[in-house]
Amino acid sequence: MASDTSVETLAAQLLQAVDGLIDWGAIPEDVRKKKYSIVSKRVAGIAKSAKSLNEFLERFLKELAGDALFVSRDKAKQLKDILDQVKADRKREEEVLQYIKRHPYLSVVAYAARIEEGR
Amino acid sequence: MGQGTMRVSERAMSKEYFPIGVLARTEQQSKIPFLDDLSHHMVVVAAANLATGSPEAVLASLMHDMFKGLMVWRAGVRGSNWLHFSTKPGIYEKLIPPSIRVNAKQVESFIQKHHDSRDIANPIRSVESIQGPVTSLESKIILDQVPSKTKALVVKLSGRYRWLLAFYINQVLKQQLTDHYGNTLREILAVQNVVYHYVPANLERGYSDIDDCLEALNPKALQVYRDGDSLHITLPVLRLSRPMTISYGKFNALEQTQDSLRVPFGEALSLMAFDGATSGKAKLLYVDAGFTITLDQSVQTFLNKLKGLPHIAYSASDIARSLEGTFRGSYRCSFCGEGADSKHRLSKTSKTSRFTSIQVLLDSRLYVCPTCAVGYELEEQLRRKQDHFRIPMPALVSKIRLRPEYDELINFIRGDNYLMSLAGEMWLQILSEVWYQRYQQRDDASYLLDPKALMLPVEVEFIPQAIYPLLHTQQKKFALESSLASSLVLPASVKDIDADEFQSIRRAYQHLGVSADSLLKRIKQIYEPLYKGG
Numbered sequence: 001m002a003s004d005t006s007v008e009t010l011a012a013q014l015l016q017a018v019d020g021l022i023d024w025g026a027i028p029e030d031v032r033k034k035k036y037s038i039v040s041k042r043v044a045g046i047a048k049s050a051k052s053l054n055e056f057l058e059r060f061l062k063e064l065a066g067d068a069l070f071v072s073r074d075k076a077k078q079l080k081d082i083l084d085q086v087k088a089d090r091k092r093e094e095e096v097l098q099y100i101k102r103h104p105y106l107s108v109v110a111y112a113a114r115i116e117e118g119r
Numbered sequence: 120m121g122q123g124t125m126r127v128s129e130r131a132m133s134k135e136y137f138p139i140g141v142l143a144r145t146e147q148q149s150k151i152p153f154l155d156d157l158s159h160h161m162v163v164v165a166a167a168n169l170a171t172g173s174p175e176a177v178l179a180s181l182m183h184d185m186f187k188g189l190m191v192w193r194a195g196v197r198g199s200n201w202l203h204f205s206t207k208p209g210i211y212e213k214l215i216p217p218s219i220r221v222n223a224k225q226v227e228s229f230i231q232k233h234h235d236s237r238d239i240a241n242p243i244r245s246v247e248s249i250q251g252p253v254t255s256l257e258s259k260i261i262l263d264q265v266p267s268k269t270k271a272l273v274v275k276l277s278g279r280y281r282w283l284l285a286f287y288i289n290q291v292l293k294q295q296l297t298d299h300y301g302n303t304l305r306e307i308l309a310v311q312n313v314v315y316h317y318v319p320a321n322l323e324r325g326y327s328d329i330d331d332c333l334e335a336l337n338p339k340a341l342q343v344y345r346d347g348d349s350l351h352i353t354l355p356v357l358r359l360s361r362p363m364t365i366s367y368g369k370f371n372a373l374e375q376t377q378d379s380l381r382v383p384f385g386e387a388l389s390l391m392a393f394d395g396a397t398s399g400k401a402k403l404l405y406v407d408a409g410f411t412i413t414l415d416q417s418v419q420t421f422l423n424k425l426k427g428l429p430h431i432a433y434s435a436s437d438i439a440r441s442l443e444g445t446f447r448g449s450y451r452c453s454f455c456g457e458g459a460d461s462k463h464r465l466s467k468t469s470k471t472s473r474f475t476s477i478q479v480l481l482d483s484r485l486y487v488c489p490t491c492a493v494g495y496e497l498e499e500q501l502r503r504k505q506d507h508f509r510i511p512m513p514a515l516v517s518k519i520r521l522r523p524e525y526d527e528l529i530n531f532i533r534g535d536n537y538l539m540s541l542a543g544e545m546w547l548q549i550l551s552e553v554w555y556q557r558y559q560q561r562d563d564a565s566y567l568l569d570p571k572a573l574m575l576p577v578e579v580e581f582i583p584q585a586i587y588p589l590l591h592t593q594q595k596k597f598a599l600e601s602s603l604a605s606s607l608v609l610p611a612s613v614k615d616i617d618a619d620e621f622q623s624i625r626r627a628y629q630h631l632g633v634s635a636d637s638l639l640k641r642i643k644q645i646y647e648p649l650y651k652g653g
Contacts, residue, residue, distance in 0.1 A: 006630035040613065040645045103623050105614050109645050110627050113637040 007099045010086050012110035014096065015043070016119075017079035018057060019111065021071050022064050036112045039064070044104035053086065053097045137566065138380045138553060139317060139363040141188040141356055142574045143543075144253075150198050151536045153254075154516060155543035156574055157187055157354065158315035158365045159387060163253060163406055163542040165313075166388050167246045167268040169303045170409035174221045176242035177307050179229035181352060182211065182343065183243050186329060188356030189320055189336070190528055190576060193327045199530065202329045206231050210333065214343045219350070220309065252406055252541040266541060271402040272414045275444030278455025280494020282588035284442060285391075285401065286510050287497070291421045292403055292412060293385030299410050300384035301369030305348070312349040312368025316342075319362065320355040325528040356575060358524045373552050382549055390545050391510065400444065404541065414439040428496050432461040433489035441489035452488035454495070463487035466499055509585040509650060511555055512606045513547035514570075515618055518580040525576035532577060547581070554583035558609075564635035568628040580625075582618050583608055587650065612647035 005013075019039075024032055031038065042063050050056035061069070087093050100107050143160030145152050155163075165180035184203050191202040205211075211227040233243035247253050251268035265271045272292065274285045301311040318340050326332035333341075340355035349368070364379040367387050374381040389405040405412075418439045433441070440446040441457060448458030462484040487495065521532045539547075554570055557563060572579045584606035609616040616624070628638055642648075 008627045008630045009632075012631060036641065036645050037613075037647075103620075103627075105645050106620070106623055106627055109624075109638065109641040110631050110633070112641040112645070113631070113633040116637045116641070117633050119633070 005085075007092070007095045008106075008110060010082070010092070010096050011099050011103075011107045012114055013082045014053075014057065014079075014086065015060075015100075015107055016111040016114055017075075017082050018061050018064070019115065020075050020078060021061065021069060023070075036108055040105045040108035043100065043108055047097075047101045047104050050097065050101070053083075053093050056097060056100065057083070136571055136573045136578065137363075137375070137377070138365065138550070139359075139361075139573045140365065140575070141317070141354065142577060143184070143187075145201060146538055148197070150532075151538050152519070152532060152574075152577065153538045153540050153543055154519070154574065154579060155540060155546050156365070156572075157184055158317075158367075159546045159549075160184065160253065160542060161315075162313060162367045162384075162387055163545070164243055164246045166300060166384070166406040166408050167251065168242045169300070169307060170407060171242055172307060172409070173242065174308050175225040175229060177304070178215070178219065178221050178350075179226045179233075180243055180246070181313055181350065182214075182226070183230045183233050185341075185352060185354055186333070188317065188354050188359070188575065189322075189326070189329070189332050190357040190525060191326050191329045191332050192528055202327075204230055204233070205329050205333060207330055207333075214341060216344055218345045219343070252545075255541045265402065265404065268407050269404050269541065270407045270411060271404045272412070272417065273443045274401050274403065274414075275399060275442065275457070276401055277399045277444075277457065278452070278491060278494075279588070280454055280491040280498065281442065282586070283494045283497055283508075284438075284490050285403075286508055286588050287421055288414070288417050288442065289391055289403055289510065291417045291424075292405070293383065293389055295412050295417060295420065296385035296389055296405050297369055297383040299412065300388060300408055303408055303410065308350065310345060310348050310350040312366055312370075314349050314351045314364060314366040314368075316351065316353045317356055317359060317363045317365070318353050319359040320357045322357055325357060357528075359575065373549070373556065375553060375556060380549075380553065386549060386552065387545060390513070390541060390548060392541075392544075414443055418442065427500065428493070431489070431492045431496065432463070433492060438489040438493060446489060448486075448488065450486040452491050453485040454491040455488060457488045457490070459486040459488040459491075461486070461492070463492045463495065465495070509555060509587050511548055511551040512584040512586060513544040514550045514554070514581040514583050516547070516579055516581050517622060519577045520580075522573070522576055522578055529576055550581055551583040551585060555585060564639040565628075567639060568635050569625050582621050584618070585650075609646070609648040609650055611649060614646055616642075616646060616648065 024035065043060065046059045046063060047056055050059065086096050140156035140158060142152050143155035143157045161181050161184055164183065165177050168176040168180045186205070187201065187203040192199050193202055209227070211230050212223040215221065215223040215226060229241060229243060232238040232241050233247070235241065235244070238244065246268060249267045251266050255266040274281070274288065276282055276285055305311045320340055321337060322332065322335055326335070336355060340353060342351065342353045344351050349366070362378065366379070366381045367384055368381070370381050370383040373383060373386055389403065392402045392404050393400075415436055419435045422435055437446060444457065446458045448460040450459045451457070452459040464484055516537065519535055519537055521529060550572055554567070558567055570581055570583065572581060585608070586606055587610050607615050607617050608621045614620065624642065628635060631638070
């Protein structure tokens with residue numbers, strides 16, 4: 001159940017799932033080094049004007065990946081599963097969006113820490 | 120989830136609770152706790168009693184609540200009472216060795232009567248019952264009055280350079296206070312440090328009678344002795360998991376190890392308190408121990424320590440008057456608007472830097488008040504060193520909660536209610552300072568993200584706070600902080616970590632189940648804190 005998981009964790013899981021779709025290996029090393037710093041500023045900018053979680057994710061994904069995206073079935077399923085989990089409860093969905101809007105930098109800190117720990 | 124649960128229980132035993140202590144007191148009627156550490160409370164009372172010149176009054180103050188950690192509570196007509204002293208003859212007298220030259224009977228009498236309203240001359244009672252540092256409730260905003268048993272230096276903070284100089288004067292004052300308190304204590308009691316040892320009481324159960332409790336207690340848990348220039352006092356604590364030492368004395372700086380804390384007297388017994396945003400004044404308050412330090416003395420000591428500062432056309436006394444806002448000049452200072460009498464030559468860098476005022480750009484010699492003249496030159500000096508400064512402010516308390524091990528003993532501490540005294544604010548300032556030191560040492564990420572202090576029987580969740588009078592980034596020359604209400608945890612390039620953000624970070628740490636180390640590493644990477652210590 002979505003309500004069993006904290007809003008912090010759901011926000012981090014969502015951003016992490018989007019991050020997982022990006023082929024970071026194809027991105028120049030100097031950009032990759034500042035990856036989280038750049039991503040956090042993007043999240044802050046996009047979240048500010050996003051009216052729904054879907055809109056936010058779509059624009060965030062586009063910002064990172066450009067127009068075309070080649071993804072494995074597994075990675076896509078990961079994003080879909082977590083999104084379904086959040087959207088199962090409309091109140092929760094709104095809470096997650098508001099959390100990312102209020103705490104864009106912290107949301108990125110959280111997902112970056114999760115990735116570092118191999119979660 | 121299982122892993123997460125395990126980590127939480129491990130955390131409960133970790134270093135994150137440093138520094139440990141015992142709640143100093145509760146309010147007499149409501150029993151709402153005053154947040155202050157027991158050892159600190161006794162040192163504050165003793166410092167106020169240095170003015171009496173009586174070794175007995177000072178030693179009695181340093182020992183008067185030493186049984187509080189035994190948590191002996193008894194239901195009374197007006198609610199529960201915290202029994203913390205024994206009236207049994209000889210109980211204190213026998214603790215005091217002959218090497219401490221006092222009238223031990225007199226010390227015992229002071230302690231045993233410190234709640235006796237008939238003993239009107241009792242020195243402990245006289246400090247605890249007046250509106251002084253121990254009971255004064257309004258501590259952040261001190262209006263016209265200086266609370267009893269305290270003294271104050273007044274500084275006017277109407278401009279950025281005033282903050283910078285006030286910061287330095289505060290540092291100097293603390294050093295001067297440390298020396299004065301240490302010397303006065305040595306004259307009276309032949310020691311200059313007081314070391315409190317919090318030790319586990321190792322009692323199998325809680326007691327409701329203090330003498331029964333003391334009888335069951337291992338005598339080694341109760342000791343008072345002198346070792347060189349230090350006085351040692353043990354404070355037994357029921358259900359304490361590990362020993363801890365807190366020392367107060369003539370130390371150069373606050374120092375900590377895993378289980379010990381050394382606090383200079385000047386840090387423990389002084390506080391920068393604000394009058395509020397409108398007057399822009401602050402008071403550098405300190406416990407009145409019978410000596411007086413004037414602003415002139417602090418300014419002179421500071422100037423003596425300064426090296427390489429260009430000539431300033433004002434005297435130390437002018438600077439002191441200016442800092443307190445009473446210097447009358449024929450002109451207005453171009454930086455702060457206070458009285459000024461002399462023009463000051465500005466450096467070329469002031470003109471060429473990206474953030475300069477039009478006034479500075481058009482004229483290389485401006486009327487500048489004594490404070491800003493020193494502040495300006497200090498800034499010029501510091502610019503080359505690329506340094507940041509912080510003034511630790513009393514930590515904010517975000518939550519208090521009764522520890523579960525005291526649940527069946529104490530039934531009246533519920534919820535988040537607490538009272539704050541001036542002395543408590545001084546202790547909260549130490550908590551902030553401890554946090555910043557550990558941040559600087561990159562020590563114990565879990566403590567940094569979720570700082571708590573044990574003041575048994577409660578745990579206190581707190582948020583460290585500091586003012587940064589001097590900041591710089593690669594883009595900005597300086598962002599000097601002149602607002603009175605601008606305490607931050609950490610200023611940062613991307614987003615400042617204020618109290619709200621800090622609480623969100625704490626909550627994220629509590630819920631995410633990721634390690635504190637990786638979270639802290641990413642916070643530093645993404646927020647880009649400007650203050651990295653040093």
